[in-house]
Amino acid sequence: MEREQRHKVIMRTIDRPGITRIDALTELTGVSAVTIRRDLVELEQAGFLARTHGGAKRVPKRGTPQPFAVRQAEDREAKRILAQATAQLIADDEAVIFDNGTTCQAVAQELAGRPITALCLSLHSAVALGSRAGTNVFIPGGPVENDSLALSGPAVITALRDFSADVVILGSCSTSLEHGLATTTYDDAENKRAAIHAANRRILVVAARKLNHVSTFRFADVAVLHQLVTTTDAPREILAEIRDLGVQVITVPAPDGQRS
Structure with missing residues (x-):
């Protein structure tokens, strides 16, 4: 089966809910597992699917926010490793903005107890940082989103404009050289823009599959x-x-068994 035809078969199969196994794709296409893995790499890089251990799954439509519990469960070990590496980039006594999101929450957990001043854009990060003494934790006013516990509204933008940060720790739903850094909601994008303008240094912490x-x-x-x-x-x-x-790219070892 030719490459383009294989890709069509893979995409039709992946479009079903759940994880499609590599062995099922080899049976459908009649090619080796090595070839299927190469196809999955190409399709993932094009943004059509996400590889998993032993297979692949479809990616959500670009405008679909995922439930917080689902996002928190994804890439759990990778987030822990990324958070450890990111925490090492933060110096004592720095003023830090923590973006909304599960990866930023993981970084907050790593920095809990450190002598920093933190402005948190979600209650999850604020609780993580406030769980140990030593960190000055602030949250802006405004409505709290029920699922993600993210803060939004004019009070958040005002708080960010009045906060002079050494660094902002950002998350993104997607990272594309052509389309830039993006998220699934308008309010979240507004918060991130204001956070970027408030900080002297901008760190994006992102799972490989979001590139x-x-x-x-x-x-x-x-x-x-x-x-x-x-x-x-x-x-x-x-x-x-x-x-x-001109961006400094820092890579840390991927968790064992995360990719096939």
Whole structure:
């Protein structure tokens, strides 16, 4: 079966709910598992699917926010490793903005107890940082989103404008050289823009699978970043292009067994 035909078969199969196994795809296409793995890499880099251990699954439509519990369960070990690496980039006594999101929450857990001043855009990060003495934790006013516990509204933007941060720790739903950094909701994008303007240094912490994907609400170009922290299974050609923009790319080993 030719490459283009295989890709069509894979995409039709992946479009069903759940995880499609590599062995099922080899049976459908009549090619080796090595060839299927190569096809999955190409399709993931194009943003059509997400690889898993032993298979692949479809990616959500770009405008679909995922429930917080689902996002928290994804890439759990990778987030822990990324959080450890990111925490090492933060110096004592710095003023830090923590973006909304499960990866930023993981970074907050790593920094709990450190002598920093933190402005948190979600209650999850605020609770993580406040669980140990030593950290000054602030949250802006405004409504709290029921699922993610993210704060939104004019009070958040005002708080960010009045906060002079040394660094912001950002999350994104997708990171694309062509389409920039993006998220799935308008309010979240507005918060991220204001946080970027409030900080002298901008660190994006992102799982490898979110590179070269696209979401609905763009909030910045990749070039605004100072540092990007991801895992070593990220596509090398994309990381090289990001480095060419002047962004320091920091990679940490991907968890064992995360990728097939």
